[in-house]
Amino acid sequence: MRARITGTGMSVPDGILSNADLEKIVDTTDEWIVTRTGIKERRMAEEGQSLSDFAIPAAERALEMAGVEGADVDLVICATISSDRLFPATSCIIQDAIGAKDAPAFDLSAACTGFIYGLNIGTQFIEAGRARNVLVVGGEMLTQIVDWSDRATCVLFGDGAGAVLLQATEQNRGVLGYAMHADGALADLIERPGGGSRSPISHAMIDAGLANIRMRGNETFKKAVRRLAEVSVEALAECELGPRDVDWFIPHQANKRIIDAVGQRLAVPDGATYVNVERYGNTSAASVPIALDELNRAGRVEDGQIVLMTAFGSGLTWASAVVKW
Ligand code: ACO
Numbered sequence: 001m002r003a004r005i006t007g008t009g010m011s012v013p014d015g016i017l018s019n020a021d022l023e024k025i026v027d028t029t030d031e032w033i034v035t036r037t038g039i040k041e042r043r044m045a046e047e048g049q050s051l052s053d054f055a056i057p058a059a060e061r062a063l064e065m066a067g068v069e070g071a072d073v074d075l076v077i078c079a080t081i082s083s084d085r086l087f088p089a090t091s092c093i094i095q096d097a098i099g100a101k102d103a104p105a106f107d108l109s110a111a112c113t114g115f116i117y118g119l120n121i122g123t124q125f126i127e128a129g130r131a132r133n134v135l136v137v138g139g140e141m142l143t144q145i146v147d148w149s150d151r152a153t154c155v156l157f158g159d160g161a162g163a164v165l166l167q168a169t170e171q172n173r174g175v176l177g178y179a180m181h182a183d184g185a186l187a188d189l190i191e192r193p194g195g196g197s198r199s200p201i202s203h204a205m206i207d208a209g210l211a212n213i214r215m216r217g218n219e220t221f222k223k224a225v226r227r228l229a230e231v232s233v234e235a236l237a238e239c240e241l242g243p244r245d246v247d248w249f250i251p252h253q254a255n256k257r258i259i260d261a262v263g264q265r266l267a268v269p270d271g272a273t274y275v276n277v278e279r280y281g282n283t284s285a286a287s288v289p290i291a292l293d294e295l296n297r298a299g300r301v302e303d304g305q306i307v308l309m310t311a312f313g314s315g316l317t318w319a320s321a322v323v324k325w
């Protein structure tokens with residue numbers, strides 16, 4: 001039994017925050033942001049909007065494409081580090097909205113790698129024969145948790161959600177292989193330190209800026225390039241494939257320089273790498289499913305093509321999945 005992606009969907013806020021807008025908020029320039037990251041604009045939710053406002057439509061679009069009713073979904077996974085509430089899980093809110101009555105639902109915290117972790121876990125449920133239809137959502141509202149006075153991070157992130165429906169198939173297609181890793185010794189590189197049990201919510205915690213994202217960007221950058229290339233090769237090798245066999249390479253959209261460096265290191269075929277970071281910035285767990293949905297809806301992924309997805313994020317975590325479309 002294999003797990004095939006039969007539906008994709010995405011939803012992003014209408015509001016666009018451009019680099020010119022950011023120039024009015026922090027000491028930065030369009031030129032710095034474009035040269036260092038490739039980002040030109042990102043989507044930003046309005047006050048009062050939350051993750052489920054985007055995660056639910058993304059899920060509904062994936063179900064509609066697959067032609068599957070919510071009632072037939074037997075597992076809901078939502079990868080996020082910016083859920084609607086600290087608990088319950090946003091996956092439960094999605095489960096109710098789509099009518100997947102009594103289906104198990106859980107959130108998964110692996111930051112930017114969360115969607116690929118979720119895809120691989122959903123695949124396990126299907127391959128083990130314990131589920132036939134698994135909904136995997138990746139979504140974030142990171143503009144709500146950045147420090148708007150920290151120019152090194154606030155220019156990077158954007159909001160949105162993407163989703164896929166995984167379905168059981170007897171055919172030799174779908175998720176062919178994957179690799180997943182973490183290194184908790186580097187937990188301090190990207191973190192949101194406050195609000196959990198180590199630094200519970202308090203005025204002092206908020207005043208100290210602990211409720212916002214902190215990142216040591218340059219150190220993260222170097223780790224990301226090496227790990228993304230390694231884990232991609234590892235996942236491809238599991239399927240007895242190499243980088244030259246890849247028709248579409250969908251890397252986590254954090255930074256155009258990281259994407260270019262990984263593409264060069266891997267030597268995937270020219271034109272195989274999909275990039276949309278200029279329009280959305282880093283949407284963390286949403287970045288890979290948003291990119292996949294854009295490609296898929298444009299009719300650019302053909303039957304039988306090999307799609308390599310790879311991501312890297314806080315934890316540190318990193319993972320890849322190889323899909324035969
Ligand atoms: N505008 C202008 N100058 C800036 C800005 C800004 N927005 N931000 C930083 N600078 C300055 C710094 O202060 C520094 O100045 P200095 O040399 O006088 O000290 C200079 O630019 C260079 O800073 P670096 O941090 O070395 O810049 P770098 O080239 O590394 O780019 C960036 C920074 C874009 C953050 C990059 O390191 C990066 O993309 N890192 C990886 C991010 C990532 O992949 N994160 C993982 C996922 S996130 C998650 O899991 C939630």
